[in-house]
Each structure stands twice: as C-alpha cells, then as structure tokens.
Amino acid sequence: xxxxxxxxxxxxxxxxxxxxxxxxxxxxxxxxxxxxxxxxxxxxxxxxxxxxxxxxxxxxxxxxxxxxxxxxxxxxxxxxxxxxxxxxxxxxxxxxxxxxxxxxxxxxxxxxxxxxxxxxxxxxxxxxxxxxxxxxxxxxxxxxxxxxxxxxxxxxxxxxxxxxxxxxxxxxxxxxxxxxxxxxxxxxxxxxxxxxxxxxxxxxxxxxxxxxxxxxxxxxxxxxxxxxxxxxxxxxxxxxxxxxxxxxxxxxxxxxxxxxxxxxxxxxxxxxxxxxxxxxxxxxxxxxxxxxxxxxxxxxxxxxxxxxxxxxxxxxx
Amino acid sequence: xxxxxxxxxxxxxxxxxxxxxxxxxxxxxxxxxxxxxxxxxxxxxxxxxxxxxxxxxxxxxxxxxxxxxxxxxxxxxxxxxxxxxxxxxxxxxxxxxxxxxxxxxxxxxxxxxxxxxxxxxxxxxxxxxxxxxxxxxxxxxxxxxxxxxxxxxxxxxxxxxxxxxxxxxxxxxxxxxxxxxxxxxxxxxxxxxxxxxxxxxxxxxxxxxxxxxxxxxxxxxxxxxxxxxxxxxxxxxxxxxxxxxxxxxxxxxxxxxxxxxxxxxxx
Numbered sequence: 152x153x154x155x156x157x158x159x160x161x162x163x164x165x166x167x168x169x170x171x172x173x174x175x176x177x178x179x180x181x182x183x184x185x186x187x188x189x190x191x192x193x194x195x196x197x198x199x200x201x202x203x204x205x206x207x208x209x210x211x212x213x214x215x216x217x218x219x220x221x222x223x224x225x226x227x228x229x230x231x232x233x234x235x236x237x238x239x240x241x242x243x244x245x246x247x248x249x250x251x252x253x254x255x256x257x258x259x260x261x262x263x264x265x266x267x268x269x270x271x272x273x274x275x276x277x278x279x280x281x282x283x284x285x286x287x288x289x290x291x292x293x294x295x296x297x298x299x300x301x302x303x304x305x306x307x308x309x310x311x312x313x314x315x316x317x318x319x320x321x322x323x324x325x326x327x328x329x330x331x332x333x334x335x336x337x338x339x340x341x342x343x344x345x346x347x348x349x350x351x352x353x354x355x356x357x358x359x360x361x362x363x364x365x366x367x368x369x370x371x372x373x374x375x376x377x378x379x380x381x382x383x384x385x386x387x388x389x390x391x392x393x394x395x396x397x398x399x400x401x402x403x404x405x406x407x408x409x410x411x412x413x414x415x416x417x418x419x420x421x422x423x424x425x426x427x428x429x430x431x432x433x434x435x436x437x438x439x440x441x442x443x444x445x446x447x448x449x450x451x452x453x454x455x456x457x458x459x460x461x462x463x464x465x466x467x468x
Numbered sequence: 469x470x471x472x473x474x475x476x477x478x479x480x481x482x483x484x485x486x487x488x489x490x491x492x493x494x495x496x497x498x499x500x501x502x503x504x505x506x507x508x509x510x511x512x513x514x515x516x517x518x519x520x521x522x523x524x525x526x527x528x529x530x531x532x533x534x535x536x537x538x539x540x541x542x543x544x545x546x547x548x549x550x551x552x553x554x555x556x557x558x559x560x561x562x563x564x565x566x567x568x569x570x571x572x573x574x575x576x577x578x579x580x581x582x583x584x585x586x587x588x589x590x591x592x593x594x595x596x597x598x599x600x601x602x603x604x605x606x607x608x609x610x611x612x613x614x615x616x617x618x619x620x621x622x623x624x625x626x627x628x629x630x631x632x633x634x635x636x637x638x639x640x641x642x643x644x645x646x647x648x649x650x651x652x653x654x655x656x657x658x659x660x661x662x663x664x665x666x667x668x669x670x671x672x673x674x675x676x677x678x679x680x681x682x683x684x685x686x687x688x689x690x691x692x693x694x695x696x697x698x699x700x701x702x703x704x705x706x707x708x709x710x711x712x713x714x715x716x717x718x719x720x721x722x723x724x725x726x727x728x729x730x731x732x733x734x735x
Binding site: 318319322323325326327328330331333334336337338340341342343344345346347348349355359401459460463 | 521523542543544547548552553555559560561562563564568571572573574575576578580582585586588590594614615633634637
C-alpha cells in the first residue's frame with residue numbers, strides 16, 4: 152500500500168511537471184520519459200534476464216512505424232492500430248526469440264545486431280509505405296473518446312505508460328519469474344537443475360520486454376508526429392546500454408538514474424564545449440563506470456541496507 | 469529393503485567417443501536410504517550424477533523414478549519430478565541474496581501465471597515460501613547469514629547453501645556431489661547430522677564422497693565404481709572387507725595414516 156502511494160505520488164509529480172514546461176522543454180521531457188520506459192524494459196532484458204540483445208530499438212521502431220502506417224495508409228482506428236501493433240510485436244518477438252535465445256553470449260548479440268541493421272535497411276527502402284530516409288509524417292493523434300489529447304495531457308499519457316511499464320516489470324522482477332531470470336543469468340546449469348526451464352523463461356522475458364519497447368514506440372510516434380529511421384539507429388541502442396550499465400545493471404532504480412543522467416548530460420556539456428560533447432560524453436561514461444562499477448544506484452546501498460536491517464530487526468521482535 | 473525402490477537405474481551407459489565413462493550400471497535407491505557412490509577419480513561418479521539429473525544424455529539404459537522413466541528428460545523436468553542435486557563446485561547465484569538463492573530451489577512450487585503476477589496475485593505464496601526458505605537456511609546453519617552478500621560466504625557455507633537450495637524443492641531424491649569436501653571439522657559434523665535428518669524425513673539420498681571416515685557411518689549401502697563399472701555393492705562393512713575394492717580404491721587410503729587427506733589430495 153505504501154509503495155503504491157509512493158508510485159502514485161511520483162506519477163502525479165511527473166504529470167504536474169509536464170504542465171509547467173514550455174514547448175521545447177516539453178519535447179525534451181517526453182523523450183526523456185520514453186527513454187526511461189525503454190531503459191526499464193531493456194534493464195529487465197539485459198540486466199535481469201542476462202540476454203545481451205541489441206534489438207530493443209527495432210521493437211521501439213516497429214511500434215512507432217506500425218501505428219503511423221496504420222493511421223496514414225490503412226486508416227485503422229487508433230485502438231485497433233495499437234492492439235494489432237502490440238500483438239504483431241509479441242508474435243515477432245517470440246519468433247525471433249525462439250531461435251536466438253538458444254544462442255548464447257556473443258551469438259545472440261550478433262544475431263540481434265544483424266536484425267537491427269536489417270530493420271533500418273527495411274524502413275529506409277520502404278518507399279511510400281515507410282517514407283524512406285525522410286520518414287513518415289502527416290498524421291496526428293486521433294481524438295480519444297471525443298477528446299483531442301495534446302500538450303501536457305499527452306505528456307500525462309506517456310507518464311501513464313511509463314507507470315504501467317514500471318509496475319509490470321517491478322511485479323515480474325519480484326516474482327518467481329524474475330528470480331528465475333536472475334538465476335539463469337547467474338548460472339544457467341544450476342538454474343535448470345533447480346527446475347527452471349531456461350529456454351522458455353528467456354523467450355518469455357525477451358517477448359515481454361520487446362512488447363513493452365513497442366508500446367513505448369507507439370507513444371513515441373505522436374511526440375513529433377513523425378517517424379524516421381534516424382531515431383532507431385544502433386547508436387541509440389548503445390547509448391541505452393551505457394545508461395543501464397552506468398545506472399546499475401539489473402536494478403530498476405539504476406536504469407532510471409542511468410537514463411536521466413546520461414540523457415541530460417549532453418544538454419549541460421554541449422553549451423560548455425560545443426561540438427566535442429560526444430567525446431566528453433564517452434569520457435563521462437568511462438569515469439562513472441570506473442568510479443561506480445556497480446552503477447550510480449549503489450550510492451544508495453548503505454541507506455537501503457540500513458532500512459532492510461531495521462525491517463529485519465522489527466520482524467524478529 | 470522391503471519397499472519397492474524409489475529410483476531404479478538399469479544398464480546405464482555413457483560413451484564419450486571411445487571412452488566408456490559409465491558402463492552398464494545398475495542400482496536401486498529407496499526412500500529414506502543413503503546410498504554412497506565411491507571410486508577413484510575418473511570412475512564415472514559425477515557422470516552418473518549428470519545422467520540421473522538429465523544434464524548428460526545417456527547412451528543406453530533406463531532411469532526410473534516411481535515407475536516413470538526419467539531418462540531423456542531435460543534437467544528442469546527431472547527436477548520438477550522431484551530429483552534435486554548439489555554441485556561438486558559451489559554454484560550459487562552470485563547476484564542474488566541468500567534467501568533468494570534458496571527460493572530458486574522452490575521454483576517448481578510456484579504455480580501462478582504471469583498474468584496473475586502482473587495483476588498482483590501470488591503475494592501470499594511468495595511470503596510463505598520466503599518464510600520456508602529462511603527456515604531451511606536456519607536448518608543448514610546459515611541463519612546468521614540471511615542478509616550476507618553471497619560472495620562473502622566461506623566455501624563450507626556455500627556447500628550448506630547448495631543443500632538448503634536443493635531441499636527447498638522438497639526432493640524425493642537428493643543427489644549430493646561431495647558435500648563434505650572442504651568443510652571444517654565442525655561444519656562436517658553438522659553436515660553429517662543434516663544428511664541423517666534429511667534421510668529420516670524420507671528423502672532418498674545419493675551421495676558422492678571421498679572421505680571414508682565421514683561416509684562409512686552415514687551410508688546404508690555403498691556402490692563402488694571403477695572405470696565406469698560397478699565392482700562392488702553392499703553395506704559399508706562389506707565394502708571395507710572386499711578385496712577388489714581395497715585393491716582398486718581403498719588400498720591407497722589404508723596406506724596413508726591420515727586417510728581422508730589422501731583422497732582429498734588426489735581430488
């Protein structure tokens with residue numbers, strides 16, 4: 152109950168912030184929220200399930216393109232576009248996962264890297280369907296139940312999506328499923344000897360996190376009302392990987408911290424040193440990893456430990 | 469043994485290329501019984517464990533648990549049917565808490581669907597199993613280490629954690645791969661009592677162990693392997709008196725005054 156209220160307060164605060172920002176800040180803010188949602192689901196896939204997969208932006212892009220194409224070319228109602236998008240994403244993810252989660256270590260990484268390139272190639276050469284290199288635009292969010300959702304109200308929708316993503320992943324993480332994912336990550340042989348079906352668990356984790364990425368993609372489609380290949384590049388994928396590692400691999404709070412710090416960093420670095428900010432960004436990542444190898448979130452570990460000990464003592468009284 | 473055996477192994481054979489690692493092995497194991505598998509290094513003891521648990525696929529033979537075939541099943545299915553193991557080398561889940569490590573053993577007891585989990589059900593099961601895991605950790609003597617980082621546990625504590633984790637699955641058959649190796653004398657005494665208690669609760673225990681002083685008073689029966697073949701089977705007293713066993717295995721221990729030390733050094 153207490154954690155539910157904390158979450159509710161956090162979501163309300165995030166919504167309220169959306170109403171205070173100007174239009175440029177709002178755009179940055181919405182993308183930050185989407186990056187956080189992506190960071191959370193990628194953290195579950197990479198940090199908790201231990202799958203080194205670079206397909207997360209493929210599924211983000213898939214969701215975004217699916218909903219855009221549905222509106223522009225197919226004239227589908229929004230609800231149908233979203234539902235079908237998530238369904239197709241789930242089927243596609245499972246089809247990719249079933250053969251590729253049997254690959255271990257670098258092979259899964261290589262297979263999903265190839266998938267990423269294939270996806271970019273596909274949307275760049277999709278002619279009218281995808282709009283090619285310049286992307287697909289000229290659509291907007293249809294009215295929802297008669298209301299035109301825009302401005303901070305759309306930001307609130309993104310906050311809601313982020314909250315849903317957080318709750319789903321948090322509950323999975325705290326369940327026997329999340330434990331099984333971590334066990335496979337730490338020692339697959341031992342996990343299987345304890346009754347865990349490793350291939351099945353990996354496929355489910357891959358599918359759920361990929362569908363959540365597609366869900367974020369659907370919301371991304373209406374941020375600029377334009378979807379273009381540039382947003383789904385492998386460069387973004389690696390930045391997401393850095394964010395999760397810098398924040399604290401395998402921890403939800405770590406993913407959030409990592410995304411916020413690395414997403415905001417360029418906005419502070421660029422005015423200082425201009426064009427070279429990418430080099431400074433790289434240096435920052437390296438320094439943070441050396442300084443906090445278990446992630447920035449580990450700064451809070453002493454506090455968390457003290458709290459846990461207090462709870463334990465209270466339970467024993 | 470009057471009762472029908474819980475686990476039966478018949479004609480179990482494993483070839484690695486030209487090498488016969490396990491050759492036409494037969495043995496039975498009943499509920500509540502402690503059966504030890506001994507033999508020199510390379511005799512096929514660990515391979516036998518791997519075969520029973522499904523980690524290694526057999527070349528020939530049958531493994532039967534309560535009348536149902538286990539052979540050919542993947543390891544997680546073998547575990548789901550109640551056959552759990554510990555590993556010769558500690559295989560803790562290093563990124564997880566001690567209690568979570570134990571809870572992994574209880575995995576087959578969580579029945580809820582993922583939709584149920586996301587909807588917020590299953591908290592009661594989680595709480596009950598967590599409490600049980602804590603009790604198991606206390607049972608093996610890790611009660612003071614519940615909140616410890618797994619990496620800080622001693623080797624012996626890691627062995628005990630392996631046992632607690634396997635017990636969490638409520639095994640019918642428990643396979644212990646050299647549980648006593650590397651334990652301090654006091655840990656060893658505790659382990660002895662733990663295994664006795666596990667068997668007294670009706671679990672069939674299959675044990676690989678080099679330390680004869682530890683094993684002889686513990687085992688109800690002993691199977692001796694050499695070059696993958698069973699060369700003897702009987703009570704500890706019978707095995708000790710068997711000339712072939714003394715020749716193949718026990719002899720080199722008898723020559724050494726420290727006994728168990730020689731076996732450990734060889735391992």
